[in-house]
Amino acid sequence: MDAQTSPPPLLSLLGKLRQRGSFNVLERDSVLALPCTVETVRARKHVLRRGGRSDHTCVLLSGFAIREKIVADGSRSITAIYMRGDLINLHNSMVGIADHSVQALNDCTVGFVPREAIKKLAFDLPSVGMALWYDSFIDASIYREWIANIARRKARARLAHLLCELGVRLEAAGLGNKLSYQLPLSQEHLADCVGLTPVHVNRTLKELALSGDITRTTREVAIADWGKIRETGDFDEEYLHLRDQSAFA
Amino acid sequence: MDAQTSPPPLLSLLGKLRQRGSFNVLERDSVLALPCTVETVRARKHVLRRGGRSDHTCVLLSGFAIREKIVADGSRSITAIYMRGDLINLHNSMVGIADHSVQALNDCTVGFVPREAIKKLAFDLPSVGMALWYDSFIDASIYREWIANIARRKARARLAHLLCELGVRLEAAGLGNKLSYQLPLSQEHLADCVGLTPVHVNRTLKELALSGDITRTTREVAIADWGKIRETGDFDEEYLHLRDQSAFA
DNA sequence: CGAGCGTTTGATCGGTGTCAAGGATCGTGG
DNA sequence: CCACGATCCTTGACACCGATCAAACGCTCG
Numbered sequence: 001m002d003a004q005t006s007p008p009p010l011l012s013l014l015g016k017l018r019q020r021g022s023f024n025v026l027e028r029d030s031v032l033a034l035p036c037t038v039e040t041v042r043a044r045k046h047v048l049r050r051g052g053r054s055d056h057t058c059v060l061l062s063g064f065a066i067r068e069k070i071v072a073d074g075s076r077s078i079t080a081i082y083m084r085g086d087l088i089n090l091h092n093s094m095v096g097i098a099d100h101s102v103q104a105l106n107d108c109t110v111g112f113v114p115r116e117a118i119k120k121l122a123f124d125l126p127s128v129g130m131a132l133w134y135d136s137f138i139d140a141s142i143y144r145e146w147i148a149n150i151a152r153r154k155a156r157a158r159l160a161h162l163l164c165e166l167g168v169r170l171e172a173a174g175l176g177n178k179l180s181y182q183l184p185l186s187q188e189h190l191a192d193c194v195g196l197t198p199v200h201v202n203r204t205l206k207e208l209a210l211s212g213d214i215t216r217t218t219r220e221v222a223i224a225d226w227g228k229i230r231e232t233g234d235f236d237e238e239y240l241h242l243r244d245q246s247a248f249a
Numbered sequence: 250m251d252a253q254t255s256p257p258p259l260l261s262l263l264g265k266l267r268q269r270g271s272f273n274v275l276e277r278d279s280v281l282a283l284p285c286t287v288e289t290v291r292a293r294k295h296v297l298r299r300g301g302r303s304d305h306t307c308v309l310l311s312g313f314a315i316r317e318k319i320v321a322d323g324s325r326s327i328t329a330i331y332m333r334g335d336l337i338n339l340h341n342s343m344v345g346i347a348d349h350s351v352q353a354l355n356d357c358t359v360g361f362v363p364r365e366a367i368k369k370l371a372f373d374l375p376s377v378g379m380a381l382w383y384d385s386f387i388d389a390s391i392y393r394e395w396i397a398n399i400a401r402r403k404a405r406a407r408l409a410h411l412l413c414e415l416g417v418r419l420e421a422a423g424l425g426n427k428l429s430y431q432l433p434l435s436q437e438h439l440a441d442c443v444g445l446t447p448v449h450v451n452r453t454l455k456e457l458a459l460s461g462d463i464t465r466t467t468r469e470v471a472i473a474d475w476g477k478i479r480e481t482g483d484f485d486e487e488y489l490h491l492r493d494q495s496a497f498a
Numbered sequence: 499c500g501a502g503c504g505t506t507t508g509a510t511c512g513g514t515g516t517c518a519a520g521g522a523t524c525g526t527g528g
Numbered sequence: 529c530c531a532c533g534a535t536c537c538t539t540g541a542c543a544c545c546g547a548t549c550a551a552a553c554g555c556t557c558g
Contacts, residue, residue: 069397072406072483077397091386094379099390099488119379126372130343136385137340141348143392148318148326151399151444155546157321186504195400200546202506218505218555234321239348404514435536449514451538467523467537 008032009111012085013059019172019242020131027127034121036111047102047110048089056112057093060086063108064184068192069100078192079143081166081185084173087135094119105184138241145239150195153234155204158194160213160233163221165240172242180222208232257281258360261334262308268491269380276376283370285360296351296359297338305361306342309335312357313433317441318349327441328392330415330434333422336384343368354433387490394488399444402483404453407443409462409482412470414489421491429471457481
C-alpha cells in the first residue's frame with residue numbers, strides 16, 4: 001500500500017482467477033508480477049487477426065470485445081463476448097494459431113503477457129494452473145450453452161437468454177447491475193450472437209418490451225422482472241460457474 | 250512386451266494425447282499406468298447424468314457417445330460427439346458438477362480415472378498437463394465452429410460440414426476413412442447436432458445425394474467428391490487441430 | 499449542418515417446421 | 529423361418545418464423 005507504481009494492471013485478471021480457486025499470498029503476488037505490456041486498442045480495431053501467430057496471451061483490462069468468425073457467404077457469427085478480466089486468447093496463444101478474430105467494441109486496454117510466462121506460472125504453482133484450466137472449462141461451458149441457445153430456442157428466448165447472461169456477467173465483473181445495465185452491443189452485434197438478422201432482433205426486442213420483460217432506452221437495458229425474463233429465456237446461470245469457489249474455501 | 254495383463258485400456262487416450270505433444274517414455278508409461286476402471290455402458294444409457302457429481306474422468310474406449318442438453322420446450326441439442334480416445338467429461342470432473350448428460354449411442358466401454366490421479370499427473374509431468382490442457386482448447390475450438398455452423402449456415406451447408414467433420418475425426422481416430430464411413434448417428438441425432446428437424450435432415454441428405462456430394466445407403470455415408478462437399482459445407486479442418494504436433498516434433 | 503451509423507417499420511418471400519401417414523429395416527421370440 | 533414390434537427413414541401438404549428488401553428516422557460527432 002505504499003507509494004509504488006500505479007495499480008498493477010493484472011488486478012482484474014487476479015479477480016477473475018480467484019473466482020476459480022483461492023490463492024495464497026505467493027500465488028496472488030505471482031499473478032500480479034507477470035510481465036505485462038499494456039496497449040490501447042481502438043473501437044472496431046482487431047485485437048487479434050485470424051491466422052496470425054500469437055505468442056502472447058491477452059487479458060482484457062477495460063472495454064468490451066467480441067470473438068467473431070466469418071462464414072463462406074460473408075455473414076458473421078459472434079462466438080464470445082469479452083469483458084474486463086477475461087482472457088481472450090488463452091487457447092490460441094497456447095495452440096499457436098488464431099482461428100478467429102477478436103475485435104474491440106469500444107476503446108479497450110489490453111494486457112499482453114508472454115505465453116511462456118503464463119505456462120511457467122501454471123506449472124510452478126498448481127493453484128494458479130488449476131484456476132487457468134478451470135477458466136478454459138468454463139469458457140467451454142458457455143459455448144455449449146450458446147450452441148443449445150441458437151440451435152433450439154426461438155428468437156425471443158434466445159435474446160432473453162443473452163440479456164440474462166450479459167447482466168449476470170457484467171455484475172460478476174463489477175461493471176453494473178444485472179437488472180439495469182448499459183448494452184455494449186449494437187442490435188447487429190446481438191443478431192450475430194444469436195444467429196438472427198438485425199431486423200428481427202429489433203422486432204424481438206420490441207416484443208420483449210411489450211410483454212413487460214424489459215424496458216429500454218437506446219442501448220440501455222433494464223430488466224423489469226428478473227423472474228419473468230429468466231423464464232422466457234430458459235436461463236439458469238449455473239453454466240457460468242460463478243460461485244464454484246465455495247467448494248474451495 | 251512380455252505376457253503381462255491384456256493391452257492397457259488407456260492406449261487410445263495416449264494416442265490422442267500424443268497428437269497434442271510428444272511424450273518421452275516416462276510420460277507415456279505414466280499415462281498408461283493411470284488407475285482405470287473399465288465399464289460397459291449399453292446403447293441409449295447415460296454415461297453421465299446432468300446434475301450428478303463426478304469425481305472420475307471418463308475416457309471413451311470404444312463406441313460412440315453424445316453430449317446433450319434439453320431446453321425448456323423439451324427439444325434436445327447435441328453439443329458434442331465423442332469417439333474412441335475422447336475425454337468425455339474432463340471439464341465437469343474437474344469443476345465438479347455435470348452440466349449436461351452424456352449418452353451412449355451404441356454399446357460403449359468407458360474407462361473411469363480418478364480425478365485426483367489425472368490432476369496429479371498433469372502437474373507432475375508438464376508435458377502431459379499441457380497435452381490435457383490442449384485437449385480442452387481444441388474442444389473449445391470445435392464448439393466455436395459448431396456455433397458458427399448452426400448460427401450462420403443453411404441446412405445443406407450445416408449437414409455437409411458435420412459430415413466432413415465426422416469423416417476427418419473418424420479417420421484421425423483410426424476408425425475409418427473420411428471418404429466412406431459408417432454413420433454412428435440416426436437422422437434425428439444429426440438434426441439435434443445442427444439445429445434442424447429430422448424431417449428436414451432427411452430431405453437435405455437427399456438433396457446432397459442428388460447434387461452428387463454424397464452417396465448413401467442406410468447409415469453408410471460415402472463422399473463422392475471431397476472437394477465438392479468441402480465447399481458446400483464451407484469446411485476447413487484447421488479447427489480440429491489434428492496436426493499441431495508437428496510444431497513440437 | 500451534414501455524414502455516418504444505428505434503429506425502426508412495412509411488405510413480401512422463402513427456408514424450415516409441423517403434422518400426418520406409410521414404408522423399410524432389424525432384432526427378438528414363437 | 530416367420531411374425532411381430534420398435535425404431536428409423538421417407539414423403540406430402542401446409543403453416544409459420546424469421547429473412548430479405550427497401551425506406552425513413554434519429555442520434556452523434558466532426
